[in-house]
Amino acid sequence: MTDQLRLKSFNLGKFVIEYLVFIAIVLLVIITAIVEPRFLSAENFTNLMRQFGPLSFVALGMTFIIVGGFIDLSVPGMISLVAIISLSLVDTIGEIPAILVGLALGAAMGCLNGTILIISGASTQAKALFITFGMSQVYGALALIHTDGTSMNRNLLEHEMPLTRVLGSGMLGPLSVSFVVFLFFLTVLYIFQTRTFLGRSINYTGGNIVAAELSGIPTKRIMILIYAICGFMAAVSAVVLFSRVSVTTPTVGMNYERDAIMAVVVGGTSLLGGRGNVLRTVLGVSLVVLMSNCMNLMGVQSHLQEVVRGAILVIAIWLDHRRQ
Amino acid sequence: MNVNVMTLRQQTIRVLSKQKAVIAIAIMLFVMLFPNTNFYTPLNIMNIFRAASPDLIIAFGVTLAVICRGCDLSVGSVMALSGIIAIQLINGGMNIGLAILLATLSGSVVGFINGFLIVHQKTEAFIITLGMGMLVKGVALLLTSANPVPAKNMSFMMISNGSLLGIPNIMLFMLLLGAFTYWLLRYTSFGRNLYALGGDYEVAEHSGINVIRAKWVAFTITGTYAAIAGVLLASRLNTGSPIYGDAIPLLVNCGVVIGGTSFSGGVGGVVQSFIGIMVMQLLVTCMGALEVDRFIRMLVLGIVIVIIICMDCYSIKRKKEDV
Numbered sequence: 001m002t003d004q005l006r007l008k009s010f011n012l013g014k015f016v017i018e019y020l021v022f023i024a025i026v027l028l029v030i031i032t033a034i035v036e037p038r039f040l041s042a043e044n045f046t047n048l049m050r051q052f053g054p055l056s057f058v059a060l061g062m063t064f065i066i067v068g069g070f071i072d073l074s075v076p077g078m079i080s081l082v083a084i085i086s087l088s089l090v091d092t093i094g095e096i097p098a099i100l101v102g103l104a105l106g107a108a109m110g111c112l113n114g115t116i117l118i119i120s121g122a123s124t125q126a127k128a129l130f131i132t133f134g135m136s137q138v139y140g141a142l143a144l145i146h147t148d149g150t151s152m153n154r155n156l157l158e159h160e161m162p163l164t165r166v167l168g169s170g171m172l173g174p175l176s177v178s179f180v181v182f183l184f185f186l187t188v189l190y191i192f193q194t195r196t197f198l199g200r201s202i203n204y205t206g207g208n209i210v211a212a213e214l215s216g217i218p219t220k221r222i223m224i225l226i227y228a229i230c231g232f233m234a235a236v237s238a239v240v241l242f243s244r245v246s247v248t249t250p251t252v253g254m255n256y257e258r259d260a261i262m263a264v265v266v267g268g269t270s271l272l273g274g275r276g277n278v279l280r281t282v283l284g285v286s287l288v289v290l291m292s293n294c295m296n297l298m299g300v301q302s303h304l305q306e307v308v309r310g311a312i313l314v315i316a317i318w319l320d321h322r323r324q
Numbered sequence: 325m326n327v328n329v330m331t332l333r334q335q336t337i338r339v340l341s342k343q344k345a346v347i348a349i350a351i352m353l354f355v356m357l358f359p360n361t362n363f364y365t366p367l368n369i370m371n372i373f374r375a376a377s378p379d380l381i382i383a384f385g386v387t388l389a390v391i392c393r394g395c396d397l398s399v400g401s402v403m404a405l406s407g408i409i410a411i412q413l414i415n416g417g418m419n420i421g422l423a424i425l426l427a428t429l430s431g432s433v434v435g436f437i438n439g440f441l442i443v444h445q446k447t448e449a450f451i452i453t454l455g456m457g458m459l460v461k462g463v464a465l466l467l468t469s470a471n472p473v474p475a476k477n478m479s480f481m482m483i484s485n486g487s488l489l490g491i492p493n494i495m496l497f498m499l500l501l502g503a504f505t506y507w508l509l510r511y512t513s514f515g516r517n518l519y520a521l522g523g524d525y526e527v528a529e530h531s532g533i534n535v536i537r538a539k540w541v542a543f544t545i546t547g548t549y550a551a552i553a554g555v556l557l558a559s560r561l562n563t564g565s566p567i568y569g570d571a572i573p574l575l576v577n578c579g580v581v582i583g584g585t586s587f588s589g590g591v592g593g594v595v596q597s598f599i600g601i602m603v604m605q606l607l608v609t610c611m612g613a614l615e616v617d618r619f620i621r622m623l624v625l626g627i628v629i630v631i632i633i634c635m636d637c638y639s640i641k642r643k644k645e646d647v
Contacts, residue, residue, distance in 0.1 A: 071451070120634035121641030126395060126450045126587055130633045133574050137626025144619040258458065261451075271451055303465035310459030314441070317455055321447045 020319070021268055021283045025290060032294040039297055046171075048293055049179045053244060054079075054237040056182050056285045058256050059263040060189055061233025063281040066264050067193075068226040069206035069273025071125050074113055074132040075234050075260060077139025079253025082106050082238035084143045087152045087248055095161045103235045109139060110231020114224035123209070125271075136257070143250040151249045154242065168243035178240050185236065189229075189278050202226060207274025262309065263288045266316045270323070344635065345582050345599045352606050361613045368609075370492070376605040377498040378403070378553040378560075380598060382576050384505040385549025387597040388542040391509070392522040393589030394442060394449035395577050396543065399550035400569025401460035402431045406551035407558025407568065408467055411475045420480055428551045434460055435547020439540035457573060464566035472565035475558070484560035494556050501549065506594040518542055523590030578629045579604045581636050588640050 032039045058075055065072045086102030093101070113135055122128055154161065170177040193199040204212040205222045213219045237256070242248045267284025269276025291312075295305050356363045382399050389396045406427040413423035438456055442449045475481060484494040509515035517538045521528035529535045558564045583600025585592025607628060611621045 116630065116634065120637040122634070122637040123641075124587075125448065127633060127637050129450055130574065130578060130581075131630055131637075134578075134626045134629035134633065137629065138623055141619050141623035141626055145617075145623065149619065258454075261454075271448060301466070303462060303470060306462030306465055307459060308462075310455060310457075310462045313455040314452065314459055317447055317452050318441060318445055321445055 021266060021280075021287055025283065025287050028287070028290055028294055032290075032297065036294075036297045039294065044293070044297075046176065048289060049176045050244070051289045051293060052182060052285065053178050054241040055256065055259055055263065055288070056282070057185065057233050057237035057240060058260040059281050059285050060185060060278055061230035062257075062260040062264050063267075063269055063276065063278050064189075064193070064202055064226040064229045066261070066269050066271060067206045067273060067276050068202045068222065069125065069209065070117075070128045070223070070226065071261070071271075072113065072132045072227065072230050073129055073257045074109070074136040074139060075230070075257040076251075076253035076255065077136035077143070078106055078109050078231055078234040079238040079241065079256055080143040080250055081109070081139045081146075082235040083242045083248050083252050084146055084152065084250050086239065087154065087157070087242060088146065090157050090159045090161065095159060095163055099163070099239055102239060103232060106235020106238070107228045107232040109135075110228040110234075111224055113231065114227035117227070118220050118223055140251065140253075147250045149250065151247050154246045154248065164239075164243040167240060178243070181236075181240070185233070186278060186282065193277055198222070198225065203274055205273075259288060262313045262316070265320060266312065268320075270320055271317065272320075344632070345584065345596070345603050348582075348603050349599065349606060352603075352610050356610055356613065359614060363610070363613050370495075372605060372609050373495055373498075374492050375609075376601060377492075377494045378557045379572065379576055379579070379605065380498050380601050381501050381553040381556070382550050382572065383580050383597045383601045384502055384594055385546035386576050386580050387505070387585055387592060387594060388509070388518060389449070389546045390577070390580050390585045390587065391589060391592055392518045392539050392542050393525070393587070394539070394543065395587070396435075396438065396453050396546045396550075397450055397573040397577065398434060398438060398453040398457035398460055399546065399576060400572035401457040401464060402434050402547055402550040403554035403557065403569040403572060404564070404566050405434075405460050405464040405467075406431050406554035408464055408473060408564035408566065410555045411473050411480070411558055411564040412467065414475060414477050414480050415473070420477065424483075424555050427555050428548060431547040431549070431551020431554070432544055433547070435544040435550075436540075438547060439543035442543060443536050443539045453573075461566060461569075468564070468566055470566060472563045474563050480559055481562045482559075484556045494560055497552075497556055501552070502594055502598065509593055514538060514541065519590050574629075575604060575625075576601070578632065582632045586636055586640065 029039075038044060058079070062072060062075070082102045082105055085105055086098045089098035089101055113132055116135070117128055117131060120127075120131070122131055154164070167177055167181070172180050175183075193202070201212065201217045201222055202225070204215075204217055205219050209219055212222075234253075234256075238253070241252060263284040264276070264281050265271060265284070266287055267276070267280035267282070269280050269284075288309075291308070292305060295308070300308075362368060382403065386396055386399060409430050410423050410427035413426060414420055434456060438449075438453055441447050441452050441456075482493075484492075484497075486493045488496060509518065517528065517533045517535075520531070520533055521535045521538060525535060554569070557568060579601040580592070580597045581587060581600065582603050583592065583596035583598070585596050585600070604625075607625065608621070611624065616624070
């Protein structure tokens with residue numbers, strides 16, 4: 001009886017901790033709107049939607065990795081390689097096939113990461129971290145070797161790229177096209193994560209890999225699957241990335257792994273695995289994007305922004321472990 | 325069935341996995357005999373050691389962290405920051421000794437905070453130090469506005485660039501710190517406790533070791549060593565720059581593991597880390613001497629890292645299966 005009462009009573013502390021990101025976002029919006037009215041303008045809204053771009057896709061993919069109890073630092077290499085390979089194929093096989101090849105390449109690289117981890121028996125996050133870092137070096141080096149270190153200019157290609165142009169700057173009503181694509185992936189991945197057997201299995205695997213294995217979940221296949229999803233989403237973000245800029249460098253993916261991990265953890269997905277979902281990641285990405293937008297509007301120096309970002313990551317990780 | 329009888333293949337695998345770093349060095353030295361480069365000159369050998377010294381000093385510190393089943397990915401940023409602090413303080417007119425002391429302390433402080441978060445708050449070492457590294461790098465960028473800072477005081481430059489009896493100072497510092505760490509790990513109760521708690525945290529705790537203090541001190545030492553390496557590097561190059569340490573943390577941690585200090589904790593030591601870092605350094609130097617394209621160098625380094633960490637994981641897996 002008392003237990004039931006306790007369950008029903010409203011626990012402010014718990015509520016604050018559980019919805020900390022949400023509260024932070026609301027506070028941030030209110031404060032910035034008061035200090036800098038330009039924040040609420042329609043232009044800034046479009047701007048915000050654009051900034052949501054590449055990072056949000058990577059973060060969606062990274063969510064599955066972290067929920068599954070692993071980590072993937074190979075994202076920068078994958079993004080760079082996919083962007084470079086797709087762009088260099090446009091002239092020979094056309095725009096849409098080139099993008100499809102890029103997406104397939106992303107998924108394949110993810111599968112390779114997962115397979116290497118399984119073969120070597122790397123069962124902890126720390127080992128996965130080092131191996132995927134090495135893989136990032138490998139993919140990044142391949143991208144650099146492919147272009148010999150030079151950048152690729154999209155406007156210098158002979159082939160017209162209508163799809164890329166639409167993806168980069170098109171608007172669908174009040175929403176940008178890349179944002180619509182993001183909403184599409186979010187819906188698909190959310191349904192996959194919460195409504196399908198495989199999606200639920202990822203959470204079980206992350207929660208307790210031994211128990212999952214014993215209850216008949218194919219944990220090895222799950223590992224390959226989560227890395228493949230991450231690789232695929234990195235490829236999607238690579239496409240979005242080169243649609244936004246005209247010059248793509250072979251190191252274009254740098255630092256995306258860091259920001260993606262930050263967005264996922266800030267959103268409240270536990271680094272210990274098993275807890276969290278893609279919706280939380282959307283909150284995390286929103287906070288990261290809003291924060292840099294607000295700091296830019298208020299004229300905070302860019303290096304100070306780095307410090308703030310690092311501090312928020314450390315605090316988010318610390319809170320995550322406090323919660324356990 | 326007799327468990328002790330191993331097939332030849334198993335025996336070979338076991339020997340190879342234990343001595344892989346030494347074998348790698350032997351192969352590289354052998355290969356370098358043939359092409360007509362001036363690899364085997366005293367000057368070049370000295371240069372290899374000199375170039376490896378900052379990495380080695382950091383690696384000695386990281387060894388402590390890895391032995392107690394952690395790792396430290398903030399060392400690169402700490403290194404950059406301490407060099408910048410030292411140079412800026414000296415340029416500001418402070419006494420050199422005091423400035424170096426303060427710069428070294430900055431590393432201790434970061435290590436102390438790392439230790440607090442890891443030991444007391446039970447966060448995962450690798451991810452929290454990754455975050456701390458980001459934060460510290462931000463501070464380094466903020467202090468310098470992302471520009472390199474040149475040192476104006478010549479005597480600061482002589483700390484690393486001078487030499488004693490023909491041996492460069494930076495190597496002497498490295499050897500001193502190496503010897504100190506060796507003593508620390510081998511002959512003090514603190515060092516023995518680290519091995520114990522790395523091997524099995526619970527058992528160490530129940531046998532009365534103050535595990536929290538030992539691990540905390542280990543991370544503080546790791547930060548301090550990284551800061552010392554930063555000061556020495558800044559002195560050698562006569563500049564402090566926020567981009568120095570970008571590739572260091574993962575390379576050094578990998579180097580430590582190559583030597584045989586395993587992520588599963590409780591094994592390894594200074595000598596192993598020395599060999600491990602020398603593998604990485606020799607690889608870079610050999611590829612440079614053979615004029616390998618710089619992007620292919622990056623590729624080879626990446627592949628080597630993946631293979632070595634995989635071998636470490638694989639041997640841990642085999643050990644578990646054997647038991």
